[in-house]
Structures are given as C-alpha cells and as structure tokens.
Amino acid sequence: MMLALGMFVFMRQTLPYQSMQRSADYSWASNSRIGKRDAFQYLGEGEDKITLSGDLYPELTGGKFSMLTLYAMAEQGRAWPLISGSGWIYGMFIVSNVSETGTVFFEDGSPRKISFTLSLTRVDESLAALYGDIGKQAESLVGKAGDLLSKMGA
Structure with missing residues (x-):
C-alpha cells in the first residue's frame, strides 16, 4: 500500500x-x-x-x-x-x-x-482536533457500552 x-x-x-x-x-x-x-x-x-x-x-x-x-x-x-x-x-x-x-x-x-x-x-482544523474528536467519540461509546451492560445485568 x-x-x-x-x-x-x-x-x-x-x-x-x-x-x-x-x-x-x-x-x-x-x-x-x-x-x-x-x-x-x-x-x-x-x-x-x-x-x-x-x-x-x-x-x-x-x-x-x-x-x-x-x-x-x-x-x-x-x-x-x-x-x-x-x-x-x-x-x-x-x-x-x-x-x-x-x-x-x-x-x-x-x-x-x-x-x-x-x-x-x-x-480538518488540525490533527489535534481530529484526535480530540476521536477521543470524544470513544468516550461516548464506552459510556454507552457501560449503560448497556448495566441494563443487561439489572
């Protein structure tokens, strides 16, 4: 590649x-x-x-x-x-x-x-902004996964 x-x-x-x-x-x-x-x-x-x-x-x-x-x-x-x-x-x-x-x-x-x-x-604005957005998305996904697991366990 x-x-x-x-x-x-x-x-x-x-x-x-x-x-x-x-x-x-x-x-x-x-x-x-x-x-x-x-x-x-x-x-x-x-x-x-x-x-x-x-x-x-x-x-x-x-x-x-x-x-x-x-x-x-x-x-x-x-x-x-x-x-x-x-x-x-x-x-x-x-x-x-x-x-x-x-x-x-x-x-x-x-x-x-x-x-x-x-x-x-x-x-894009900058690589730092791009990585920041990816970081926010990852945090959001982890939070949603945690919520889903807690609902499944409840």
Whole structure:
C-alpha cells in the first residue's frame, strides 16, 4: 500500500502514482508603517493541498475502474482520511479535482495509457482536533457500552 484515501487504496494494482506534491499556505496580514517595513501578523494556516499524478497502463496496473472510483468519491462531497503506507495520518481531505488523459488507443477506443492528476484539499482544523474528536467519540461509546451492560445485568 502506498496511500489510502478513505477506503480507496493506492497501490500498483489500482492507481500507482509516480509523483506526490504537497503545498501548504500560511496566512499573514500586513500593516503599513511610516518609515518602516510593514508589520506582519500571523493569522493561521491556509490551504493544504496534495497533488498525485502518474500514468496507468490498464494491461498492467489499475485502469478505468480505479478512476471511476475516485470520481464517485469526489461526487459524494465528503472528506476522507488520507493515510500513508507507513501509517502517517495527513488529515481529512476532499477530492477537489480529478483529471485524466487517455493516449495510445486499442482498436475499441480504450486507452493503453491513462495519465492522471488527482488534487486533494485538507479540510480538518488540525490533527489535534481530529484526535480530540476521536477521543470524544470513544468516550461516548464506552459510556454507552457501560449503560448497556448495566441494563443487561439489572
């Protein structure tokens, strides 16, 4: 496994990307000052984007089905957890753009090569907030399980 976006796993058999680019923006406000350089104030994190690109060869790697799965995920309008093969959690991402170009065609018109680009945008506040939410959910589940056990024992 190279990467997982929700339940979609990027690997050689599905969508093996050859390039991964990450770009993180940070917001600053500037205030003009007389006779001095502008003063800047940090406002917080801006957009965090990841772009995956590569080439598919449907005879050897994933093909149209893998691409259709990504289109379907994008059309759901949901955020998905993005996790690397080494276990690194990038956060919650939306699919902001999917593009593909088919070249070198078979007689039936299907491409032998599909070049793709997938753009993802992070939408969660922070990993700390994400873990905090998971912690609250776990506490709630433990409480509900305890209530259920006490009702069963009563």
